[in-house]
Amino acid sequence: MADIFLYFIALVILYSFAKHFLLRIQNLPPSPFPCLPVIGHLYLLKKPLFRTLAKIADRHGSIVFLQFGCRPVVVVSSPSAAEECLSKNDIIFASRPRLMVGKHIGNNHRSLSWSPYGDHWRNLRRIASIEILSTSRLQMLSNIRVDEVRSLMRKLVDFQDKPVELWTVIFELTLNVMTRMIAGKRFYGANVADVEEARRFQASLLELQKLNAATNYGDFLPWLKSKKLEQRMIECQRTREGLFLALIEQSRRKMKSDNTTGRKNTMIEVLLSLQESEPEYYTDKMIANLVLVLLTAGTETTSNTLEWALSLLLNHPEVMEKARKEIENVVGLERLIEESDLPKLSYLRGIISETMRMYPPVPLLLPHESTEDCTVGGYRIPAETLLFINVWAIQNDPKVWEDPRKFKPERFEGVEGTGRDGFKLMPFGSGRRACPGDGLALRMVGFTLGSLIQCFEWEKIEEETVDITEGIGLTMPKAVPLQAKCRPWPAMIKLLSQL
Numbered sequence: 001m002a003d004i005f006l007y008f009i010a011l012v013i014l015y016s017f018a019k020h021f022l023l024r025i026q027n028l029p030p031s032p033f034p035c036l037p038v039i040g041h042l043y044l045l046k047k048p049l050f051r052t053l054a055k056i057a058d059r060h061g062s063i064v065f066l067q068f069g070c071r072p073v074v075v076v077s078s079p080s081a082a083e084e085c086l087s088k089n090d091i092i093f094a095s096r097p098r099l100m101v102g103k104h105i106g107n108n109h110r111s112l113s114w115s116p117y118g119d120h121w122r123n124l125r126r127i128a129s130i131e132i133l134s135t136s137r138l139q140m141l142s143n144i145r146v147d148e149v150r151s152l153m154r155k156l157v158d159f160q161d162k163p164v165e166l167w168t169v170i171f172e173l174t175l176n177v178m179t180r181m182i183a184g185k186r187f188y189g190a191n192v193a194d195v196e197e198a199r200r201f202q203a204s205l206l207e208l209q210k211l212n213a214a215t216n217y218g219d220f221l222p223w224l225k226s227k228k229l230e231q232r233m234i235e236c237q238r239t240r241e242g243l244f245l246a247l248i249e250q251s252r253r254k255m256k257s258d259n260t261t262g263r264k265n266t267m268i269e270v271l272l273s274l275q276e277s278e279p280e281y282y283t284d285k286m287i288a289n290l291v292l293v294l295l296t297a298g299t300e301t302t303s304n305t306l307e308w309a310l311s312l313l314l315n316h317p318e319v320m321e322k323a324r325k326e327i328e329n330v331v332g333l334e335r336l337i338e339e340s341d342l343p344k345l346s347y348l349r350g351i352i353s354e355t356m357r358m359y360p361p362v363p364l365l366l367p368h369e370s371t372e373d374c375t376v377g378g379y380r381i382p383a384e385t386l387l388f389i390n391v392w393a394i395q396n397d398p399k400v401w402e403d404p405r406k407f408k409p410e411r412f413e414g415v416e417g418t419g420r421d422g423f424k425l426m427p428f429g430s431g432r433r434a435c436p437g438d439g440l441a442l443r444m445v446g447f448t449l450g451s452l453i454q455c456f457e458w459e460k461i462e463e464e465t466v467d468i469t470e471g472i473g474l475t476m477p478k479a480v481p482l483q484a485k486c487r488p489w490p491a492m493i494k495l496l497s498q499l
Helices: 002-025 049-060 080-086 102-103 119-132 135-138 141-158 166-183 195-213 227-258 267-277 284-315 317-332 339-344 347-360 389-396 438-455 490-496
Strands: 063-068 071-076 374-376 380-383 386-391 456-460 483-488
Touching: 002 284, 049 063, 049 071, 049 389, 049 456, 080 374, 080 386, 102 227, 119 267, 119 284, 135 438, 141 166, 141 339, 141 380, 141 438, 141 483, 141 490, 166 227, 166 267, 166 284, 166 438, 195 227, 227 267, 227 284, 267 284, 284 347, 284 438, 284 456, 317 339, 317 456, 317 490, 339 347, 339 438, 438 490, 456 490, 483 490
Parallel strands: 071 386
Antiparallel strands: 063 071, 374 380, 456 483
């Protein structure tokens, strides 16, 4: 038995050395040693994955070649390498790998997030960018965001000097904004029309969050594919899709009864109007899956960003005070902040940019896949290689940013927009697969955060620094949900009482 074991160990060592030298001969990027038979480098992976991959990059360079079971993977962790992938080789890396989540949550790889690059994806992208998330469409639906943010302000008045779990109230806010924009309905809090429908909606979201945090090695080691996890994905998607197919039917009946031929009030109504001219393409299932992507992408990431921003502000009260003074100088004390004020609040924009730099909404961009051989950083990248862009590593790299782990909104002074500087800052990705909802996200985060700063004085629950440990998931939640106490600023009490 001992001889067999030693023979096995010798084979593993021989394989690892052969694999290592083969990579060098093929001019592939540097790779950690050893690469084990069957599992490759999966033994190296620990959560959170973006930190593990950043440590590997520190040792082996900003372009690293890994073997995740049966799949070759390249991880890039520098602005220059990211630019080569998403600019010079953008078309080559514009596709998505075929993964279990894309099959079952991504409508059999036909959703906006998981569709391969081609005519179908381009059309989905055009619809999202022009028909649904354009500046004019967002402005048309601004009253919903105002109504929901004002509703949150009223709710917080009732919590005066009591602990508030911020992520919960913010998540409910962003969900209600999105569902009202999509379907004209609220699913959380007061004024919920159908309690049972809301309960099923909330349960489906909770299940999706659990699935996003689940470990799935089946995409890399097919014989380890979990039938239980796969069935959970199938059931989750069936429930979510069914809920939205019902909402589409409700919207269709409403449009017929109202005989609306002019302005469309929701995203579903916009898509149903397109369905009238191209019913074969704009099927109910296609519409349901498109708005599901918008809902998923537009809620948890926005909520997390707001929670991180408030956590950082509570740890840096001088920054909070400076932001409040800016709002007071620009907006005054006679009215509440509006979305139209945001372009004039440069320091508030700096806070948002700095928050998304330190804690990007999606620390590892959704994986890309090369459709043909190409070159990145002088190395050969084979076709059908998964590409992970470690945005967190780039945006927290001391070679790219001075004092990257210090919260300094001032670093964005004098910078327009979100402060994106080439590929140093990519909170919404870049290239063809960049998030089309960045305009909505920035409006939502800016308007909500500005309202919370303007209306309330915030305090930590304990004297200690707010915990800023990252949690587990595709997005970047906090490991410990933020709790804080608030009370209205005296100058705001009258305005808040009128809401």
